[in-house]
Structure formats: structure tokens, C-alpha cells
Amino acid sequence: MLNKSTVSGFPSYPLRRSLFVLRRSALQGFSAAVLAAASPLRKLEDEVLCSVCLDYLKDPVTIDCGHVFCYHRIIKVCESAQQPLCCSLCKTAFKKENIRHVWQMASIAENIWRMKADEERQPREDRPLAQRAEQLCGQHLEKLHYYCKDDQRIVCVTCREFQEHRHHAAALLEKAAQLYQGKIRNHLKILKGDRDRIQNFQSTGEDEIQALLAKFQSHKQGRAAVFEQGHQFLRERGQYLLEWLEGTERQLTGGRNSHVAKGSAEVIRLETLISELEKKARQPALELLQVDDEERNGVQG
Structure with missing residues (x-):
């Protein structure tokens, strides 16, 4: 039986900040290259999104074909799907017992998440012109990424992590906009x-x-x-x-x-x-x- 990680989602903000500081020296070159241009960061951001929930990978795991998903999402797929189990991306069959945690991907997803948050906390006048035109959260001055279905509000990454929205149903703006x-x-x-x-x-x-x-x-x-x-x-x-x-x-x-x-x-x-x-x-x-x-x-x- 697969042991679930002790970290079911992202760590709390202080812990995330500490981990980010510890890893900064090792990832300094990587971070500088990503922060140098917005488009590479967005491409990397797409790589750490779960194709099932369309959110940042949380407790990422890989299956036989190599694709990565959130642990709790792939477990729900295993419990609800009929045999044989197939990857939702490439339709390759996989076995539940072969599901493996990818700790490196968890670290990368966390760092990209933090770099994205730090980029959006950058003073508005220091941002590229294209980013200045973006609408920002009035409270945290961060880019609005999510739509809270419970409160019917558009929120940023930090808003979603707060107690007010943490347990609410939320979706990426693009996905929420599809319905409307x-x-x-x-x-x-x-x-x-x-x-x-x-x-x-x-x-x-x-x-x-x-x-x-x-x-x-x-x-x-x-x-x-x-x-x-x-x-x-x-x-x-x-x-x-x-x-x-x-x-x-x-x-x-x-x-x-x-x-x-x-x-x-x-x-x-x-x-x-x-x-x-x-x-x-x-x-x-x-x-x-x-x-x-x-x-x-x-x-x-």
C-alpha cells in the first residue's frame, strides 16, 4: 500500500519561505534565468500543473508512462475508474502499485509557485509593461489566478492560501471562465x-x-x-x-x-x-x- 506523504498540500507560508531561502543558493542560476523573462516562467508553470485538477502539483506522483499527477487526484481516479487503469493524457495502462512519489517535482513546483508569487509582489513600476496592465489583487498586489466558486470572487495565490478561501472550491480563471x-x-x-x-x-x-x-x-x-x-x-x-x-x-x-x-x-x-x-x-x-x-x-x- 502506497504511503501518502505527510505533506498533503503546500506547506504553510513560513515553512515555504524557509525552504525557499535554503534552496535559493542551489537554484540561483535557475531562478535568474526564469525571472529574466515572463514567457519561460509561464512555460515552466505549465509543466508543474496537474492535468486533472489544472492546479499546481500537490504531493506529485508519477505512473508507469511517466506522466505526473497530484497524489489525491490519481488515487480518486484509481478508486472510481474501472480496470484496467489508463493515463488520462496518453491512455497508457498503469498499475496502482507502481505509483511513485516524485519529490524533485514537488520541490520544483514549490519553487516555481514561489517565484511566481515573488514576481507578482514586485513593485508595479518595476514590472514589464505587459504585466503592469494586468489586474492585481487589491490586498496583496498579486496577479489574480483563481476563481473562488463559493464566494464567487477572483482571488490571487495568497488569498487562496488564507483561511477564508483555503477550503473553498476554486479553479483557475481559464477553467472557470469556460463555463461562463x-x-x-x-x-x-x-x-x-x-x-x-x-x-x-x-x-x-x-x-x-x-x-x-x-x-x-x-x-x-x-x-x-x-x-x-x-x-x-x-x-x-x-x-x-x-x-x-x-x-x-x-x-x-x-x-x-x-x-x-x-x-x-x-x-x-x-x-x-x-x-x-x-x-x-x-x-x-x-x-x-x-x-x-x-x-x-x-x-x-
């Missing part, structure tokens, strides 16, 4: 679908409106043509009626003038007869009768 990125992608998918549907609706509605407008314009032009034809007919009919009325008026005026002329002539003739008869009526009886006898004789002769 997935939710964001799902929301984006829904929103883009809604946007596409609205755009399709707008496009379809615009096409329908354009078709209705074209139909309306055609109907409008047709009605305008009908109205114009009606107006033309009415104008022509009105002109005809006007000419007919004017002709009728001329006929009535001419008839009236002729009737007036004839009536006037008849009145003159009648007035002449009346005047003659009135004159006869004023003649003496003898003269009147003589004239009457002469007229009768003239008629008989």
Missing part, C-alpha cells in the same frame, strides 16, 4: 437566432410591403386612367350639351324676334283699321250712309 463562456455562447446563439429571425421577418415584411405598394401603384394608375376617361367623356358631353343649348338659344331668340316682328306688323294693321273705323264712326249720318251706298254700288257694278 459556454453560457455566453449559448446566449449569443439564442440572440443571433432571434436577430436572424427578426431580420428575416423584416426582409419578408419589406418584400410584402413592396409588393403591396407595387399593387397599390398599379391600382392607383388604373383608377386614374378610368377617372381620366370619365372626365374626358364628361368634358366632351358637356361641350356637346353646351353647343346644343347655345343652338337652341339662338333658335328661340330668332323665333322670338320673328314673332315680335309679325305681332308688331299685325298691331299696326289693326291700329290702322281701328283709326279708320273710329273716323267713320265720327262722320254724320248722311255722309256715312252715302259712303255706304257708294261702296255697295261699287261692289254691285
Whole structure:
């Protein structure tokens, strides 16, 4: 049975600091090379991360294929997995009894962890420009590495080691962000679908409106043509009626003038007869009768 290390996680901060001071002389060249550039340190940092928990190796052990994991993580894999056991990285089979502690890797992981912490404690003005732009812990002025799921806060390495967060569920920012990125992608998918549907609706509605407008314009032009034809007919009919009325008026005026002329002539003739008869009526009886006898004789002769 494999004996678990007496150090289940990282040592306490004073002990870690003491170990770091003792090893500084032996690792001085290594530390100077790592601290000289940020990218090599990040590459080394990736080498001491457990591929199962994505955290710094704690009590590291190696299996038959040579890959290294946290002791408690690989033990959980052994207890939960079915036989045969396989490496999660290369799928090579391994045996539980062949699990071996890698003390050198534990020392390297601790030193890289401390160098990373010391680098982040460096005064902000002395850091490279790219590091100055990074957000830092307001309490410890260290880079924010973890997301505390219990408190829903972003914390630095030192915050995580404190009592407040030590027993909380935490994950590296990249891993914690994956969940929210997935939710964001799902929301984006829904929103883009809604946007596409609205755009399709707008496009379809615009096409329908354009078709209705074209139909309306055609109907409008047709009605305008009908109205114009009606107006033309009415104008022509009105002109005809006007000419007919004017002709009728001329006929009535001419008839009236002729009737007036004839009536006037008849009145003159009648007035002449009346005047003659009135004159006869004023003649003496003898003269009147003589004239009457002469007229009768003239008629008989």
C-alpha cells in the first residue's frame, strides 16, 4: 500500500519561505534565468500543473508512462475508474502499485509557485509593461489566478492560501471562465437566432410591403386612367350639351324676334283699321250712309 506523504498540500507560508531561502543558493542560476523573462516562467508553470485538477502539483506522483499527477487526484481516479487503469493524457495502462512519489517535482513546483508569487509582489513600476496592465489583487498586489466558486470572487495565490478561501472550491480563471463562456455562447446563439429571425421577418415584411405598394401603384394608375376617361367623356358631353343649348338659344331668340316682328306688323294693321273705323264712326249720318251706298254700288257694278 502506497504511503501518502505527510505533506498533503503546500506547506504553510513560513515553512515555504524557509525552504525557499535554503534552496535559493542551489537554484540561483535557475531562478535568474526564469525571472529574466515572463514567457519561460509561464512555460515552466505549465509543466508543474496537474492535468486533472489544472492546479499546481500537490504531493506529485508519477505512473508507469511517466506522466505526473497530484497524489489525491490519481488515487480518486484509481478508486472510481474501472480496470484496467489508463493515463488520462496518453491512455497508457498503469498499475496502482507502481505509483511513485516524485519529490524533485514537488520541490520544483514549490519553487516555481514561489517565484511566481515573488514576481507578482514586485513593485508595479518595476514590472514589464505587459504585466503592469494586468489586474492585481487589491490586498496583496498579486496577479489574480483563481476563481473562488463559493464566494464567487477572483482571488490571487495568497488569498487562496488564507483561511477564508483555503477550503473553498476554486479553479483557475481559464477553467472557470469556460463555463461562463459556454453560457455566453449559448446566449449569443439564442440572440443571433432571434436577430436572424427578426431580420428575416423584416426582409419578408419589406418584400410584402413592396409588393403591396407595387399593387397599390398599379391600382392607383388604373383608377386614374378610368377617372381620366370619365372626365374626358364628361368634358366632351358637356361641350356637346353646351353647343346644343347655345343652338337652341339662338333658335328661340330668332323665333322670338320673328314673332315680335309679325305681332308688331299685325298691331299696326289693326291700329290702322281701328283709326279708320273710329273716323267713320265720327262722320254724320248722311255722309256715312252715302259712303255706304257708294261702296255697295261699287261692289254691285
